[in-house]
Amino acid sequence: MPSNNNRKRKKRERPTIHPKNKYSDNPPDFALLASLYPSFQPYVFYSRNGRPTIDWTDFNATRELTRVLLLHDHGLKWWIPDGQLCPTVPNRSNYIHWIEDLLLSEIIPKTNASGDNVRGFDIGTGANCIYPLLGASLLGWSFVGSDITDVALEWAERNVKDNPHISELIEIRKVERGNDTLSVENSHDGKSHCCESKLDLTENVGIEGKPFSSSYDLRAGVNKSYYGPPVLLGVVKDGEKFDFCMCNPPFFETIEEAGLNPKTSCGGTPEEMVCPGGEMAFITRIIEDSSILKHTFRWYTTMLGRKLNLKFLISKLWEVGVTIVKTTEFVQGQTCRWGLAWSFVPPARKIISPHVAEKNNLSFMLEGIERQYSAINVLESIKSFFCTSGASCNLNTSLFTVDITASNDHYKAILKSEEPHCDRAASCEDVQDTSITSSCLNLPKDKLCFRISVFQQTPGTLLVRGSLKQADSKISGAFSLILKRLEEVLRHKFCREKTTVYPS
Ligand SMILES: C[S@@+](CC[C@H](N)C(=O)[O-])C[C@H]1O[C@@H](n2cnc3c(N)ncnc32)[C@H](O)[C@@H]1O
Numbered sequence: 001m002p003s004n005n006n007r008k009r010k011k012r013e014r015p016t017i018h019p020k021n022k023y024s025d026n027p028p029d030f031a032l033l034a035s036l037y038p039s040f041q042p043y044v045f046y047s048r049n050g051r052p053t054i055d056w057t058d059f060n061a062t063r064e065l066t067r068v069l070l071l072h073d074h075g076l077k078w079w080i081p082d083g084q085l086c087p088t089v090p091n092r093s094n095y096i097h098w099i100e101d102l103l104l105s106e107i108i109p110k111t112n113a114s115g116d117n118v119r120g121f122d123i124g125t126g127a128n129c130i131y132p133l134l135g136a137s138l139l140g141w142s143f144v145g146s147d148i149t150d151v152a153l154e155w156a157e158r159n160v161k162d163n164p165h166i167s168e169l170i171e172i173r174k175v176e177r178g179n180d181t182l183s184v185e186n187s188h189d190g191k192s193h194c195c196e197s198k199l200d201l202t203e204n205v206g207i208e209g210k211p212f213s214s215s216y217d218l219r220a221g222v223n224k225s226y227y228g229p230p231v232l233l234g235v236v237k238d239g240e241k242f243d244f245c246m247c248n249p250p251f252f253e254t255i256e257e258a259g260l261n262p263k264t265s266c267g268g269t270p271e272e273m274v275c276p277g278g279e280m281a282f283i284t285r286i287i288e289d290s291s292i293l294k295h296t297f298r299w300y301t302t303m304l305g306r307k308l309n310l311k312f313l314i315s316k317l318w319e320v321g322v323t324i325v326k327t328t329e330f331v332q333g334q335t336c337r338w339g340l341a342w343s344f345v346p347p348a349r350k351i352i353s354p355h356v357a358e359k360n361n362l363s364f365m366l367e368g369i370e371r372q373y374s375a376i377n378v379l380e381s382i383k384s385f386f387c388t389s390g391a392s393c394n395l396n397t398s399l400f401t402v403d404i405t406a407s408n409d410h411y412k413a414i415l416k417s418e419e420p421h422c423d424r425a426a427s428c429e430d431v432q433d434t435s436i437t438s439s440c441l442n443l444p445k446d447k448l449c450f451r452i453s454v455f456q457q458t459p460g461t462l463l464v465r466g467s468l469k470q471a472d473s474k475i476s477g478a479f480s481l482i483l484k485r486l487e488e489v490l491r492h493k494f495c496r497e498k499t500t501v502y503p504s
Contacts, residue, residue, distance in 0.1 A: 017331070018097040019375055019400065022073055023090040028065070030054065037068045062086050066128075074137045077162040080127045080155055085268040087130040091337075092248075094330045095303060096134050098339050099244050101455050102299050105463045108324065108343045111241065111298045117142065121297070123231060123247035123286065124148075125172065126272060127155035131246055136166040144242075146173045148229050149271045177229045226281035232289035236296060244299040247286060251305040253278035280309050283340070284316060291320035294344040301341040303330070310338060317342050362480055363465040364487045368496040375400060375454050375462055378494060382452050382464070385486055389413035400454045407447050411478050414485060450479070452486070464490065 017024045030052040034044040043061035047053045054061040063080065069089040070076040080086060102108075103118060118141040122131045125145030132143035147153050153174055160170045232245065252274045275282050283302050290300045304310060310327060317325050324347050328339040366378065376397060383395045383402045390413065391406035406414075449469040454462055466483045 017090060018094045020097045020100065020398075021090060021093045023093070028069055028090070030065075033065075033068050033072060036072065040064050040068045059083070059086065062088075070133070074134065075165075076133055076137055078128070078133065078159055079162075080159075081151065083269055084127040084151065084155070085272045087126075087128050088335075089130075089134075091330065091335060092130045093134055093138070095246065095248075095339060096131065096138060098328050098330070099135075099246060099299070099301060099341075100139060102301070102326065102341055103243060105455050107347050107463075108298055108345045109348050110243075111295055111345055118243045119143070119241070121232075121236070121242045121245040122146070123245060123302075124249065124272075125152065125156050126248075127152045127159075129156035129159045129170070129172070131248075132156075132170045133159060133163065133166070136169040137163075140169070142169040144171045144173050146175050146235050148175045148177060151269075152272075173235065175229050175231075175235050226275065226277050226285040228275050228282075228285075231282070231285045232293055236293060240296065242297045244301055245286075245297050247283075247302040249279045249282040249286075249302060249304075250275040251279045279305055280312065283309070283313055287313065287316050287320060287342075290342070290344070297343075298345060299341050299343050301339060304338040304340055307338055310340065313340060323347055361465055361467045362483045363463055364483065366462045366464060366487075366490055366495060367460065369460045369462060369494045370496055371460070373494045378462055378464070378490060379454050381490060381493060382454070382486065385489055386410075386414070402452045403449070404452065405447055405449045411448075411482065414482055415478065448479070 030044050034041040034052065043054045043058070043064055044052050045054075054065055056062060059082070063086045066086055066089055067078055070078045073089070099120070118139065120131075120135060120141050120143050122129075122135075122143055122145040125132060125143075125147050129145055132145045135141040135143060145156055147156060153172060156172045160167050160172060236242075250271075250273055253276065254274060277284075283304065286300065286302055290297065304313070314325055314327075322342040322344055324343050326339075326341040328341075330337040330339060369378070379395060379397070379400060379402060383393045386402070386404045386406065387393045389406070389410045391404050391410040394403040395401075396403070451467050451469065453465045453467070455465070464487070466479065466486075468479065
């Protein structure tokens with residue numbers, strides 16, 4: 001039996017709501033919502049601990065909560081008919097913010113010709129159309145939302161039309177059921193994409209770029225065939241390009257398996273919750289489709305209800321030749337889901353060499369961050385790293401940024417311990433004096449303003465990016481050395497692997 005302490009520790013270690021999520025610091029205030037929205041009031045009561053709550057087993061109560069949250073916090077008008085799957089807003093927002101992180105990290109370079117406009121594809125958008133509504137209202141993304149049932153298509157359309165300020169951004173697309181028997185093995189070039197080989201697996205789920213190392217028969221997964229309507233192939237049109245796709249798949253193989261969660265009532269019809277072969281078969285089809293559509297999407301992503309399925313799906317991904325795999329865990333209250341993302345686009349270099357600094361941005365990845373630390377701890381350390389030298393620092397915990405203004409003297413103070421590296425820089429070859437001079441480090445004459453941003457990649461991995469604010473300034477040798485120094489300090493403080501490996 002785990003001890004009380006162990007249980008407490010385990011609870012503390014569980015990943016929490018995404019830091020960019022609107023509700024991460026401000027959970028929904030039921031009392032306030034009840035006072036503002038009379039239709040919500042009848043559902044709110046005070047629990048024994050004196051906190052306002054709702055009856056989570058009452059579908060009408062959960063639907064009304066979703067309606068008022070979308071209205072109050074997102075300015076969205078929304079409704080679904082009785083029994084349709086009712087999304088929880090904080091939960092669904094986590095998935096949107098994870099995709100936002102993937103796109104911002106630029107590990108996978110942009111392939112979309114539409115500049116800064118982000119275009120996504122929501123597989124199975126449902127009557128609730130929740131992902132397009134949230135993605136468009138929170139981040140201005142445009143979407144194609146697909147579905148197969150008449151009720152989903154009708155209500156998704158309604159939910160889009162009722163929000164004219166974002167309706168231009170969302171297209172609801174009917175998946176034609178005509179070719180339900182379409183199988184990847186028979187599609188396009190007629191080549192078989194079925195997997196015959198054995199792949200290796202380890203427990204290292206979630207580590208990018210790693211094949212696995214214990215035997216696993218992929219044919220076991222082939223039993224879970226998907227014979228439903230098309231998913232991506234045959235729905236995505238010729239010439240279309242997307243930054244990402246996302247999916248909350250039908251998780252279950254049978255309606256009995258779907259059952260009813262006695263603790264909540266979020267509705268969900270068999271059409272929404274069930275498909276032959278369950279999520280394994282459905283996601284396997286997304287993977288197979290992606291192996292043909294390849295660069296049509298910058299990122300392919302899906303949600304999973306069962307961690308157990310991750311192993312098979314990740315091995316399948318390496319089998320079809322992806323260049324990167326990312327996983328994450330979405331935890332909200334009692335609910336736990338997993339996110340799986342992959343791409344066929346070659347990843348950009350992880351660490352930009354200080355010697356090839358021509359752009360205004362430099363970034364590095366902090367991997368293997370010890371579990372007790374969060375992005376906020378890293379952010380605070382970044383602030384104190386620069387403040388100690390006397391530079392002025394402004395920490396923004398909502399944006400996850402620190403804005404720094406540093407003078408020549410501040411640079412020198414930060415770089416004092418960098419002297420040994422100086423002789424590696426070409427510009428330093430003639431310098432006899434070992435003290436750091438402005439000419440040696442190419443120090444700027446004026447103050448320099450830059451921003452350090454922190455992006456969550458997966459649990460335990462952060463991307464740290466330094467951006468010079470002056471649009472025309474080239475990153476000086478000093479700036480790249482500072483980032484290198486910062487990386488060493490952060491790695492030493494937060495990561496299991498303390499040494500820094502630089503590309504040659
Ligand atoms: C679990 S629901 C997700 C609904 C919504 N995205 C959400 O997160 O609440 C799965 C949805 O996928 C739809 N669906 C099932 N097979 C599909 C397919 N081949 N293409 C598109 N949608 C499909 C179902 O009709 C259902 O609306």
